[in-house]
Every structure is written in C-alpha cells, then in structure tokens.
Amino acid sequence: MNKILARFGFLYQYIVSSIGFLPTVISVFFSLLAFFLLYLERHGLSERLLDNLPFMIITRGSTANMILSTISTGIISLTVFSFSMLMIVLSQATANFTPRVIPGIITRKSNQVVLGLYLGTLIYTLIIMVNIRSESYSESLPGFAIFLAMCLAIVCLAFFVYFIQGISQNIQIETLMEDIYEQAAASLKREIEEDTKAQLETIVAHGTWYPILSPQTGYLQSIDTQAVTRLCRKHNLVLDFVQPLGNFVLQGVPFARVNRPLPDSVAWVKELQAHLNFYREERSDLNYFFGIKHLTESASKALSPGINDPGTAKKAIDYLSALLALRMQLTDEKVICDENGEARLRFAKDKFDEILHQTLAPIRLYGKSSSTIVVQLLQLMRSLLYQVEAYPHLLPVLQRQAMLILFDADQEVCNPGDREKINESVKTLNQLEVLPEPLPHLKAPSLILA
Template structure:
C-alpha cells in the first residue's frame, strides 16, 4: 500500500531529478532530438500513404524522385551535420575550459545551462537523427512510390536551418566567453533571485521564542552541501507535528552526517518519523547556481573580480565592473531582513532558515577584493565609492551603517599600508572626506597620512 509519506518522498525526489535534468547541458538537445525523431517517423508514415506521389505533379521541384540523388543528398547532409555537431561541442568545451582558467570555476554551471546554445545543439542532433531515419527508408519496399521525396526535401530544409543557426551559435559562444557578458548574466540572475526573496520575506522581527524555547537538536542524515529546502512542504510538516523548526546553517553550507543541522521547539512525539520526512524535503548537490541561491551570485562575482586582479590576469577593468554590480546587489540585499522566518496558513510561526547576515555578506564580498586590490588606488577608490552609495541607501536602514563603517575602516587601513604614492593617497583622502561629510557613519574614518 502506498502511504502519504512514500508519495511525498517520491514527489520530493522527482523535483530534485527534474531540477538536475533541467540544469544539464543535454536537456534541450534530448527533447529536440526526440521531437525530430517523431517528425521523421511521422513523415515516413505519410510517405507510406503516398504523400510524395500526390504532390509530385503540383510541386515537382520539391519532390526528389531519383534514388542516387536522394542517397547522395542524405549522405552529404549526415556527414556535414555530424561535422557541425563535433565542432560545436568542441567549441563548448573550449569555452568552459577558458572560463574555468581565466574567470572562476563557479561560473561554469551558468554557462552550461545557457538555453539558447542548448537549443542550437539540439537542432543539429535532431537534424542528424531525422536524416538517418529517412536514409534507412530510402527505396523501402513498403512504399507505393519509389522514394520518400518530400522527407528528403525536408531534410534539406532542416540542413539550411542548421547552417543559419550555426552562424548564430558562433556569435553566441564568442559573446558568452566575454567576462562582461558572464558578469552581466550572473548579476541579472542574482538580482532576480533577490527580488523573489524580497517578495517572500515577511519582514518580521525574530520572536522571543528563539531565545526562551526548549530546543531539541536534529542530526543530519547526509554529508554534503544543503542547497535547497521545500519551504511549503516543511511548513506543512511542522504544522502537522505542531512544532517550530530552525535550520542551524544557511543554505549552501556543508553539513556533516550525524551532527546537528536543525532543531525543533515543541513536543515532538515521533522524532525519527519527523526527521525521515524532513530529509525528503532537503536537497543536497554540488552545483552553485545563482537562480537557486542568491549567495552564489555574490560569490561568483566576487571571485571573478579577485581573479581579474591576480597578476596572471591583471584586468582591473573587470574588477571595477564587478564592484559596480556588487554595489547594486548589496543595495537590494539591504532591504532583505536577516531573519528568514515563515508562518503557516494560520499565521503560526513554523520555520526559520538560517541566513548569512548582512555584515558577513559584506565581508565575504569586499574582503577578498580589498586584500587583492589594496595596492591599486583605482580599486580602493571604487570600494570606498561602493560604501558611500551603501551609506546613502542605508538612511532607510540605519542598522546597516555599523557594518558599512567597519568595512570602510578595513579598506582605509589596508590602503594606508599599501598605497605609497602621495597623489593617490590624496585622492583616497578626498573620498574619505566625502564619506565623513555625509554624517551617516557612526564614527569618522581616519585619513591617510601625507
């Protein structure tokens, strides 16, 4: 007998499998290949009904009636499209290798999931499959007419379409490898995910329950990166058991089997059953996609900036662009509360997800750039300008000014130790004066000595 718990487990696993398949580079190529196979089978069926013979008088230029000509055309199409497939997949691998070497390995999942390139590769594969199916049926004894002429003509049309999209593919792949395009894509995905989080954010303060309740720890049944939680299912589970659940680590962090990863407040009658069902709603996998967790977008942009500042790459322009994107994302993140709590449909508190706090996020983003770019006055000025923009936005969120001031002190201290040129130090002091004159920081920043 199929129990509700078993069905929930199956549904949870199906969601995870679908997510993996959708993020795979073979998702659209597989779907489009199956579509073309279906078209080929359908065309062969129509050929058995004499569609080519019926159209031969009306469309003589479109119907191929010579067997050797049809074989030559189909053979040429199969060879040419196969060459396109090999070249295209080689280009994709080269792009991924170059992105990993020059930017950050974290950006590779985002490049793989590019749907436009997947569709083009799917068109190539589908055309090859269609052509092979038609080739097998040329001069088949099952036809009333000599050749599947219309099916051969459609293979020619698909080939012309492949050539047109091959030009688009070359343009797309050459654009995708540019760091500006990669950063913009990550920025847009992260911004979209942040806006989704803002829509779901209840904006409520953390209740006293989390300080006063008696908590029961729950051990993890897996070791791995806890990436996703089905919030609606977990809230419903907590409502059924009448408990409040809190995850002890933010999503994306590594949890170890046998160690606490969550805790519950309330009378939990069957701990094992609760944990077993909870684990079906938690997904563990390795990919770091910004559309799943906005923190990965911050991380990828930061790592791209750090890689650009390395002596081997030496591309401060990319680092500046990354800082500009981080400025906008940090401003949007400022409006998101650090306490991610969720209530059920009866407005009863049921779930709290541990969240990377705003001060910690600031340090994770600005710390590496500050360390690797502290000798470059342009980077220092850009970081101080970022903090100035955050201060202006923080007028509506005064609790954010303290962490901003702390990061500013770190940047100024590193600049004081690393920037030697007096002209550069004077420019940095002008930016420090602008920050101090805004009267927004809780304490004034020290100026560099001249």
C-alpha cells in the same frame, strides 16, 4: 504520497535544469516528425506534390541516398567541431575567470537549442535513410521528407554561424558577470517580496531546542517549504534551520532543531529528507549569496598578478554594490507561518556584516596597492551609505569596513598623488554626515615638482 510527489518535484527541477533537457525534447520532436512524414508518404504525399512542385521532390534512389548520407556525415562533423571548440574556449576561460561561472555558459538555452537542432536533424535524417533502403520504398521515394532534410541541413548551417557568434559574446567576462548579477538580483528580489519581517527571537533565545542531524552530506540548497510547513503543523512544532541554505552540511551533524521532542525522530527525519534538495552546483538563481560570491571571485581573479585586469574588477565591484544595496533590505532571518498564522519554519540567513566582510576582504587583499580599486571600494561604501538611513543598525558595519579599506590603503599606497585621490573619496563620504564618526584622511606629503 507526499514523499513521492516531493521526489518527483525535485526530479523535475533537476531534469529541466539539465543541459540535456532541451536537446532531448527537440530530438524526440524530430523523431516524431520523421515518422509522421513517412506515414504521409505512404498515403501519396510526394505524388501529389510532384505535379505542382516538382523541384521539391527527389525521384532517384541513388540521389536520395547520396544526399542523406552527406547530410548525416556533415551534421556529425558539425556537432563535433562546434562542441570541441566550445570545450577549448571553456578551458581558456577557466584559466582567466573563476571556474564557477563557466557552467552557466554550457547550460545556456541557446546552446542547448543548437545542440538539439544538430541531434534532431541527425536522427531525422537517419530515420528517413533507413526507410529509403527498405522494400517499402522500392517504387516510390519519400521525396518531400528528403527535401525537408535538406532544408534542416541549411538551418543547421545558419545556427552554426549563430553558435559561433553567441560563444564569442557569451565567453566575455562582462556578459558572464551581467548574467550572474541578473540571476542574483532576481533571487534577492524574490526574498524581499517574501520577507514578512517576522522574528522568533524570544523562542530562539529562551526556548528548549532538540537537534536534528543531517540525513546526508552535501549543499542544502532548497526545500519544499509548503510540504515542510504541513509536516511541522502535523506534529505541532517549529523547525529552525541553524545553517543558512546553501551551506555545506555533513551527515550526522546537527543542521536544524525543533522546539519539542519527537516520539520517533528517525522516521520524522526520513519524512523531512523527502522535501530537502541537495545540490553540488552553486546556482545563483537559487541562492543570491552564490551570485555575490562568484562576482567577488571574478574581481579577485582579475586583480591577481597573472591576469592584472582592474577594469573587470571595477565592473564586478559595481555589480556587488547593487546586490549589497538590495541585501540591506532583508532581515537576517526568514520565518514561514502556516494557514493559521503560526510560525512553523525559521531559516537563519548569512548576516549582512558577514556577507559584506566576505565580499570586500579578498578584493582588499588583492587590490589594496591600487588606488583605483581603493577608490572604487569607497564608491561602493558611498552607494550603501546613501541608502543606510532606513537601516541605522548597519551603520557600525559600514563604518568598520570603510576603516579596514583605509587601513590597507594606508599601508600599501605610497604615491602622494594616489593618496590624495583616496582622500578626496574619503571627504565625499564624510560630507554625507551619516557615519557615527568621520573617516580619517591618509597622510599625503605634498608633491614637489621640479
């Protein structure tokens, strides 16, 4: 029973997050609305409205057919045009931004509502049109239902204008990066709230562990922690995921381990698999590291010679500094206990030094010859150093990354004026007096002005 509920839970998440969820719901609603109005029409709705609101009721069958045919063909054309334009915009955006930020545009709720309104209006119109041509309405037309179809067509035109405006705004890289940041920050804050600071260092270092092979290939994005905790308690064991969630795992390769042997490991792994969720999409709302990764890729793409957009890169670095400051508050592992307070689950996390290196390394590579990017990276380090007092174990990590930034700048930045600007940022960092050793200044020859 638990396996069935777990599968239904993952299926529910997949359906709700799908681009077709809202359009399907809206289309079903419009279909039910059409049948409900036809039911009311059979009980004299239009006849009663004809006396009080005659301008709302269509009385001629040829006029009704012409109106509904025009609406249906117009909505089809509107739908094709809208989403053809969306595909063109997305293809252009893919060439300028990292492709992994594009799915967020398609799955926006506003775009799904517009698509659902188009499809719902089309289905509603077709249902009414079919019933007009039936013998049931040889004497009396569903006039109010036809009038409502006209109103829905006008609403579709208004939403078309809204769709054009929304796409023009949502495709901007600033909007995309802000959405990525907000999703990743929300994910990080949830992690911080759930972080109990508990550790299993003694068991991990000195205990005997038995590997668990991955039941399938893919990106392990999330698990049903409550169900897996109950499963571990049932067998009185501790389950340790040796790879952070979001990593790619291969079938048959160890991805977790338990602290005691299992009598029937195959059956236990099958039971565990029912509570594991494998995604192919990198969703920053589920894993904050994907948000950091997408912002890093956006900054690197902006610094590439073909695009050369340092302003976008600087904004991405600002968002990264905020996310990294939040990440400093997390421990490098997550331990979940059962109802009795006994540790049952342990998740290894991407260590802060690894995250910081993977974030700064590509930006340093593409921006090391630009003094503005180097200064912006040093500003990121300054923001982190302001908050490092509560996390002194991270000081060597920040010291090393600052030295790497200066090493690349010393090799690539040749202009004396640019080197002086970098040295001013270095001086600001040293004035904080938190680093184990002061950062060295770049040798900047004096400027000779004629």
